[in-house]
Amino acid sequence: QKEVEQNSGPLSVPEGAIASLNCTYSDRGSQSFFWYRQYSGKSPELIMSIYSNGDKEDGRFTAQLNKASQYVSLLIRDSQPSDSATYLCAVNRPQGAQKLVFGQGTRLTINP
Amino acid sequence: DAMVIQNPRYQVTQFGKPVTLSCSQTLNHNVMYWYQQKSSQAPKLLFHYYDKDFNNEADTPDNFQSRRPNTSFCFLDIRSPGLGDAAMYLCATSAGGHYGYTFGSGTRLTVV
Numbered sequence: 001q002k003e004v005e006q007n008s009g010p011l012s013v014p015e016g017a018i019a020s021l022n023c024t025y026s027d028r029g030s031q032s033f034f035w036y037r038q039y040s041g042k043s044p045e046l047i048m049s050i051y052s053n054g055d056k057e058d059g060r061f062t063a064q065l066n067k068a069s070q071y072v073s074l075l076i077r078d079s080q081p082s083d084s085a086t087y088l089c090a091v092n093r094p095q096g097a098q099k100l101v102f103g104q105g106t107r108l109t110i111n112p
Numbered sequence: 113d114a115m116v117i118q119n120p121r122y123q124v125t126q127f128g129k130p131v132t133l134s135c136s137q138t139l140n141h142n143v144m145y146w147y148q149q150k151s152s153q154a155p156k157l158l159f160h161y162y163d164k165d166f167n168n169e170a171d172t173p174d175n176f177q178s179r180r181p182n183t184s185f186c187f188l189d190i191r192s193p194g195l196g197d198a199a200m201y202l203c204a205t206s207a208g209g210h211y212g213y214t215f216g217s218g219t220r221l222t223v224v
Contacts, residue, residue, distance in 0.1 A: 044202070088155070
């Protein structure tokens with residue numbers, strides 16, 4: 001079992017719709033969860049972090065965390081073509097200094 | 113602006129010829145990381161420094177070494193690059209705790 005699992009996609013969503021990205025993790029001791037956006041050929045960019053169960057909203061982005069189900073999700077409202085990218089879920093390893101384990105990413109395409 | 117800078121952006125090296133990638137930061141973060149990312153794969157942690165303390169991942173090949181001469185700089189040395197080492201190498205920093213990483217722009221390594 002991978003430590004962090006994501007559906008690799010591709011996920012295709014029409015412009016203006018809601019994109020929903022999902023992630024599961026295996027280590028129940030994980031405390032911090034992150035979503036990164038990565039454009040092709042570029043480095044990852046942090047877009048959301050979440051630490052507590054429930055929802056966290058930032059503009060068009062909402063992160064959702066359910067620790068009991070070991071599940072993290074990212075919703076993108078009013079999707080724009082510029083949102084087309086690979087979205088990486090990252091989870092910290094609870095032991096020692098912070099070390100993030102990344103999922104392989106979900107490739108999202110927003111169709112105009 | 114405070115940032116993480118990687119040089120060079122693109123590096124071509126010959127099979128078996130040692131190569132060094134560099135990373136510098138102006139964030140004054142304690143922790144610096146090196147990740148390897150191959151096409152359509154998750155970033156894979158190679159090692160990290162917590163201040164001067166070096167931490168190697170168990171599955172990082174001996175071919176990969178790292179140096180951190182001071183807080184600002186960190187280097188990745190590949191002693192004898194093979195074709196399988198062609199990848200994007202990502203340097204990241206963190207203030208630790210619940211904070212996410214700040215990534216540099218990455219170095220794309222090609223082995224010929």
